[in-house]
Amino acid sequence: MSRILVLAVVALALLNPLFLVVHSLPTGVSAHDGPIYTNAVLGYANITSLQAYNSSFNVPYGASLQLNVVLEATSTNGNTYYFWLQNVAQFVTNESLMCFTDNVWNYTTATAEISNVTGNGGIGFTYNILFGHPTFYGYSTEPMPYRFPLALYLLINESLSSNGVIVNFIYVVLQNGSLVPPHPVTYDSVFIPVPDPQSAYIIVNDSLTPSAVVLNFTLFYQEALGNLMDTELVWGGYENGEFTTFTQMSSYLGLFYLSGNSFVPFSTVYTYGNDTAESTGDLYVSIASNGDAYVTVGTPDYGLLTDSFHPYIPGFTFVNVTSKVPFLVNGTYTNSFVGYVVHPVTITFYRNYTVNSSSYAVLDYPSQSLTITPSNTFKNVIITPQYTYYYKVIVNSSRPLLLNISGKETLTNGTLWLPQGTSVSLVNNTYYVSSGERFVVNNTYPNLPLTVENPTTITVTLEKQFKLTINSPIPLLLSINGKSRLFNGTTWVLQGSAVELVNNTYYVSSGERYVVSSISPSTPIEVSGPMNISVELVKEYKVEIVSSQPVMATIKGETEPVNGTAWLPQGSVIHLTANLPVYLKGYFVGTYNASPGEQVTINGPIYEKLVVQLNYTFLEELVIPIVTAVVIVVAITRRR
Numbered sequence: 001m002s003r004i005l006v007l008a009v010v011a012l013a014l015l016n017p018l019f020l021v022v023h024s025l026p027t028g029v030s031a032h033d034g035p036i037y038t039n040a041v042l043g044y045a046n047i048t049s050l051q052a053y054n055s056s057f058n059v060p061y062g063a064s065l066q067l068n069v070v071l072e073a074t075s076t077n078g079n080t081y082y083f084w085l086q087n088v089a090q091f092v093t094n095e096s097l098m099c100f101t102d103n104v105w106n107y108t109t110a111t112a113e114i115s116n117v118t119g120n121g122g123i124g125f126t127y128n129i130l131f132g133h134p135t136f137y138g139y140s141t142e143p144m145p146y147r148f149p150l151a152l153y154l155l156i157n158e159s160l161s162s163n164g165v166i167v168n169f170i171y172v173v174l175q176n177g178s179l180v181p182p183h184p185v186t187y188d189s190v191f192i193p194v195p196d197p198q199s200a201y202i203i204v205n206d207s208l209t210p211s212a213v214v215l216n217f218t219l220f221y222q223e224a225l226g227n228l229m230d231t232e233l234v235w236g237g238y239e240n241g242e243f244t245t246f247t248q249m250s251s252y253l254g255l256f257y258l259s260g261n262s263f264v265p266f267s268t269v270y271t272y273g274n275d276t277a278e279s280t281g282d283l284y285v286s287i288a289s290n291g292d293a294y295v296t297v298g299t300p301d302y303g304l305l306t307d308s309f310h311p312y313i314p315g316f317t318f319v320n321v322t323s324k325v326p327f328l329v330n331g332t333y334t335n336s337f338v339g340y341v342v343h344p345v346t347i348t349f350y351r352n353y354t355v356n357s358s359s360y361a362v363l364d365y366p367s368q369s370l371t372i373t374p375s376n377t378f379k380n381v382i383i384t385p386q387y388t389y390y391y392k393v394i395v396n397s398s399r400p401l402l403l404n405i406s407g408k409e410t411l412t413n414g415t416l417w418l419p420q421g422t423s424v425s426l427v428n429n430t431y432y433v434s435s436g437e438r439f440v441v442n443n444t445y446p447n448l449p450l451t452v453e454n455p456t457t458i459t460v461t462l463e464k465q466f467k468l469t470i471n472s473p474i475p476l477l478l479s480i481n482g483k484s485r486l487f488n489g490t491t492w493v494l495q496g497s498a499v500e501l502v503n504n505t506y507y508v509s510s511g512e513r514y515v516v517s518s519i520s521p522s523t524p525i526e527v528s529g530p531m532n533i534s535v536e537l538v539k540e541y542k543v544e545i546v547s548s549q550p551v552m553a554t555i556k557g558e559t560e561p562v563n564g565t566a567w568l569p570q571g572s573v574i575h576l577t578a579n580l581p582v583y584l585k586g587y588f589v590g591t592y593n594a595s596p597g598e599q600v601t602i603n604g605p606i607y608e609k610l611v612v613q614l615n616y617t618f619l620e621e622l623v624i625p626i627v628t629a630v631v632i633v634v635a636i637t638r639r640r
Contacts, residue, residue, distance in 0.1 A: 024243050024281035025302055026066065026273035029253045029293040029309075030232035031266035034205035040157035041202055042263050043067040043087075043233035044254035044313055046175070046292070047150045051093045051248035052280075054237065061094035062238025063246065066276050067154040070107065070229045072203040073165050076196040082107040082209045083114075083192060084227065084275065085202075087154045087169045090140075090238060097143040101239075102169040102188050104137040107209040110226055119190035139169075139188045147177030151314065154233070155184070157258075158200055164193040165200040172378060174314060179338055181318045181380040204257070204266070205229040228274040231255065231266070235295060236278030243279050252292035254311030261376050268307040269293065271300070314340035317374045319381045325353045325361050327385070346371045349385050358455035360417075361387040389420040391452055397460035399439055402427040413460075418452045425449035436467040436530025438492065464495040466527050472535040474514055477502040478523075493527050500524035511542040511605030513567065540567040541602050547610035549578040549586075574600045578610055585615040 045065055052063035071083040086103040102121070106112040113135040115123065121139025126132065155170040169188045173180060194200070209226035233255045237244040256263040271285040271293075284298025285305055290312040293305060321327065321337040328348040329337050337347070348369045353361045365386040372381055395401060397413040404410075404425045405418065418424070426448045429441040443461040450456070468491050470476060475486040479500045480493055493499065500523045504516040518536040525531070544565045545551045552575040553562040562574060578586040578596035588594045590607040600606065 024279040025300070026232065026234035026236040026276050026279050027271060027283040027285060027300060027302075028065070028232065028234035028273065028295060029255050029269045029271065029285065029305060030230050030234060030273050031204055031255060031269050032206050032228055032230035032274065033266075033268045034203070034229070036204040036257060036266075037072075037201040038204075038257040038259065039159065039202065040155065040258035040263075041067065041069050041231050042256040042258075043154040044252075044256070044311070045089075045150075045152055045154070045233070046252040047250070048148050049248045049250035050091060050148075050150075050246075052091070052237075052244045052246050054242060054244040057238065057242050057244070059092060059238045059242075061092055062242070063091045063093055063244055064236055064238055064278055065089045065091075065154070065233070065251075066236065066273070066278070067156060067231075067233050068273065068276055069156055069202045069231045070204075070209065070227070070275075071158060071165065071167065071192075071200065072229075073160075073192070073194045073200040074198045075194060076198045079195070080108075081194055082226075082229075083165075084209075085156050085158075085167060085169075086276070087156050087171070089152065089154060089171065091146075092143070092238075096146055098146045099141045099143045100169070100171050100185075100187050101138065101140040102190070104167070104190055104192065105133050106135075107133075107227055109210050116193045117190060120188045121190075137190065141187050149175055149177070151175035156202070158202060160197055160200045161191070162197070163195075164191055164197055166191055174318075174340065179318075179340075181320065181382075182316065182340075182378040183380075184378050202231070202257070203229050204231050230274050231257070232273035232275065234273035234276065235283055236273075236276060236280055239278065241277035241279075243281070246280055246282055246297055249283060249295055249297045251295045252288055252290070252312075253295060254292055254313055255309075256311075256313065263313070263376070265309050265311050265313075267309055269305045269309045270303065271305045272302045313342065315342040315374050316377055317341050317372065317379045317381060319345065319372055319383070321347060321383045321385075323349070323383075323385050323387075325350060325355075325363075325385065325387055341372060341374050344371055344373050347383065353387075355389070358392040359389060361389050364388055390417045391420065391455045392416075393418050393424070393452060393455070394457040395460065396457055398462055399431055401431070401441070401460060420452060422452040423449060424452060424458070431462075434530075438465050438467075439463065440465055440492075465492040466495060467491075467530045468493050468499065468527065469530075469532045470535065471532060473537060474506055476506070476516075476535060495527060497527045498524055499527060499533075506537075513540050513542075514538065515540055515567075539570040541570060541605045542566075543568045543574065543602060543606045545574075545608050545610075547578065547588075547608070548612065549580070549610060551575065551608075551610075552577060568602050570602060572602045574602065574606070574608075576600060576608065578612075580612060582618050583615050584612055585618075586610050586612040 054060055067087040069085050071085055073081045084105040084107045088101045089098055090101055091098050104117055106114040114137055117137040124136050124138050126134055151174040153172040158165055158167045167190045168186050170184050170186050172182050172184045207229055211226045233253050256265050282297055283295055286294050287306055288294035291310040292312055318340050326335050330346055349363050351363045351368055393416045395413050400411045400413040402411050404427050406422050409427055430438055432438045439462045442463045445459045470488045472488045475488040477484055478487050479502050481497050484502050505513055507513045514537040516535055517538045520534045545563050550561040552559050554573040576588050576594050576596055576598050580586055586596055588608045588610055590609050592600050
């Protein structure tokens with residue numbers, strides 16, 4: 001990107017534009033008053049509009065912003081070496097793409113070549129020149145997109161090594177559409193060999209690098225002048241000495257050098273560059289209200305810009321405070337803070353902050369107040385205060401509930417303030433008012449357990465229940481609110497429940513059963529308090545009598561006939577009777593083998609069958625006398 005000198009008079013004109021009427025120069029801000037020796041030079045640009053066009057160039061919409069400096073190195077043998085260093089942002093303005101390119105030229109003489117330089121790039125060659133610098137070192141990054149506003153630093157720093165100089169080419173994007181943290185990118189670190197190095201500095205001075213006597217195209221010898229030892233941050237064509245036209249331009253520029261541990265601006269600056277070949281002829285430079293060199297489209301005014309240059313610099317310390325809770329920046333209330341700081345900034349956080357009537361926040365980290373002091377090196381300060389949020393939790397219940405709140409049991413039916421993330425669960429569902437009355441949790445909304453993440457109202461539905469005691473030796477089938485269940489002993493039923501005895505008979509076996517003889521209070525009943533239901537049961541046994549004659553049973557003092565199958569209370573007495581003719585006799589067989597006239601007490605199932613047969617004894621007693629009498633009569637008759 002070096003300017004190629006063809007005529008000495010042209011070189012003079014470029015070095016001092018006052019010699020001739022100059023129509024195009026690299027335009028921006030430059031400094032050459034000195035001497036100034038430094039190890040680093042910084043260029044700052046804030047670009048809000050950019051468009052360039054040159055129909056005859058291979059990159060017609062290309063443009064470049066160049067930070068160019070001269071490096072002076074000395075050796076212990078007394079030799080002095082000069083190198084021209086370029087850190088260039090190249091733009092393809094119609095595609096919003098940019099890349100970064102560096103060049104290193106040997107300016108030790110006006111025709112010096114460069115070799116043995118190492119880095120990410122390589123050695124390039126220039127052509128179609130009669131004299132000048134035939135070789136250079138160069139490297140370019142891959143393109144990247146950009147958006148406006150675009151703010152960046154171009155930085156060149158150098159350091160002395162045991163056998164040469166190390167030069168770092170750095171860019172830092174500060175804003176690409178939006179502010180971004182600084183991430184310095186050393187896209188190339190170049191080693192320049194210097195024999196027996198003693199010192200190395202970036203030099204700024206109103207003097208030239210060494211000249212040389214060369215044979216020009218007229219075959220006469222003439223002096224090729226060196227280049228001005230200036231530092232420049234200038235706009236121009238894309239590359240290869242291109243002249244371009246800017247159709248849109250709005251940029252703020254600042255130029256600084258390292259003095260001690262801080263970057264300070266060059267005091268006296270000019271509107272044009274002296275050394276680079278890329279140029280333009282339609283940019284105007286003025287001093288902006290913030291002190292920057294402001295570049296816009298206009299008629300050039302090449303010359304002194306100011307001898308009291310105090311540009312704004314956004315600094316190197318990026319601060320990003322991300323907080324859900326408002327805070328104070330130097331006493332000013334704000335909800336967010338993102339930007340670069342050049343003065344100490346005090347951030348004050350609220351220890352306790354009321355978000356609304358249902359939540360507040362308590363500061364955990366960091367301390368309530370901290371001061372950020374700007375750094376002289378790139379620094380990214382991200383502060384995210386940690387708050388514990390407390391939320392109002394209302395327990396809407398007619399009675400206090402025992403809750404487990406993150407492991408601690410609490411009895412409440414009011415308002416709680418709980419930290420975010422607190423677990424809430426129900427310890428139990430049952431709350432006793434007395435031995436015969438209790439409340440049972442039927443439902444909670446939202447469901448428990450839950451984790452507190454916002455203000456919450458827990459609505460609890462309680463059911464009042466009363467103890468129902470069934471005094472019965474066996475379970476009874478009761479209907480409670482339409483549902484049948486077997487009960488005896490104690491159970492709990494809802495207030496207002498309808499209780500009714502489903503049936504009166506309960507079979508123990510096919511031959512034994514219980515029959516409800518009385519229930520107090522009588523059912524159906526509506527439960528309005530603790531209640532005892534007393535039941536009297538009669539145990540009955542199945543009695544089966546197979547008899548042609550009526551059999552009588554005495555039940556509770558009453559006598560009644562029993563034939564066939566009947567269920568009789570335990571303890572009842574059966575009179576086994578059989579009124580038969582005298583010529584017949586009977587007896588009962590079954591559970592008991594009994595004769596007619598006997599009594600049987602019922603203590604279990606009974607089966608009795610009356611067996612009837614001829615009364616042979618009676619017949620004998622009746623027939624024998626008759627036969628005897630007949631025989632006697634016959635005998636007497638025969639004797640006659």
